[in-house]
Amino acid sequence: MPDLPAIRIAFLLFPDVTQLDLTGPAQVLSRLGNATIDLVAATRDPVATDAGFALLPTATFEDAVQPDILCIPGGFGVTDASEDAAAMAWVRSAAADAIWVTSVCTGALLLGAAGLLRGYRATTHWAQHHHLAAFGAIPVHERVVFDRNRVTGGGVTAGIDFGLALTAAIRGEDHARLVQLSLEYDPAPPFDAGSPERADAATLARYQALAARLAPDRDERTRALAARMPTD
């Protein structure tokens, strides 16, 4: 679709990213037509994901082209990334001139730590949603939240709904329907356990115990990030 205006999408790529937070919306947005996807990291070395394989950056903080859409994925690695001065400097610089400043899953906490959600309605993964207010965001329990040029998606698989909603906003609903059909996105989850409201209590308790074991200091570190958020 070369007749469509060119659009450039950059994802921040960091170690221990939940790879589907990135690869889900990247698949959808790659079908915007005349679109370029960049994966931006500190260096061009492969970056390990949470799923045991690596993604290869296409650009570095030094040489990345200014994106039209900036997207921050989440995962356990987002706390380290939020504490990384070089990553945060690039995010703040790219966000300043991006048309859309976006996140999927706990990528919202990094946007928050960069001071980019202050006063904006936003969402994030259900298990980290309680942190949004400390970043000055207005927490919203929806799967995809638009507020001016900020677009935030819920946890992991919400990145697909996010990508389609953003596609509709940029290229129109007809184009979004075409992309949805091409991806056969007619979901049929085998269980009804995809949100804390719908999951049974035992599943919820197992999730909370697992997350606490995998990242015991996450809450504390996230609160510290909120406390030192830039004020400009």
Add this chain to the structure above:
Amino acid sequence: MPDLPAIRIAFLLFPDVTQLDLTGPAQVLSRLGNATIDLVAATRDPVATDAGFALLPTATFEDAVQPDILCIPGGFGVTDASEDAAAMAWVRSAAADAIWVTSVCTGALLLGAAGLLRGYRATTHWAQHHHLAAFGAIPVHERVVFDRNRVTGGGVTAGIDFGLALTAAIRGEDHARLVQLSLEYDPAPPFDAGSPERADAATLARYQALAARLAPDRDERTRALAARMPTD
């Protein structure tokens, strides 16, 4: 979850793969617990995907460890991969000893070309579903199809439903619910256009025209693959 028995999942990785066909189920299956994900290709060089970035193989046809689960993703590149003797030799060898032989999207056509769907109920991306019968498969219009140890998913995003269904079969429904909750898989597509039955006629026509332009010889090449499918 180190108390669970180890399980090894190998995805065939080939140029112009629809990356979400692989990264969607890989995300789900990486949470089987004590799971290893391999991306297997001809060499360890980065492999370009349809989304403009590369995935990095973790193993080659020569050195890949025998997987418990073999999974073939799809995409426009699957026709070339099905014509590649080295890829097909590895697939047939890995399938012979795998516990589960699986595909997502048009990966089913490669399984078919390898003679691995003869007599099995199977599905694939809706737009290529008409080819299944030529490979001796029994075409089924469902999102995920189990038949003995063959498990096939529909197009692209069906890989997430596939991954959860396979997780339930291997680790039980409670574990699958835990994974679903962790991925916040409570889908909310912004449009109702994810299948040919639900999409409007104009969207369907646009898709068919686009696919014909992007891969004009795909039907002919797929028929040729079916005609020379191995008979053993």
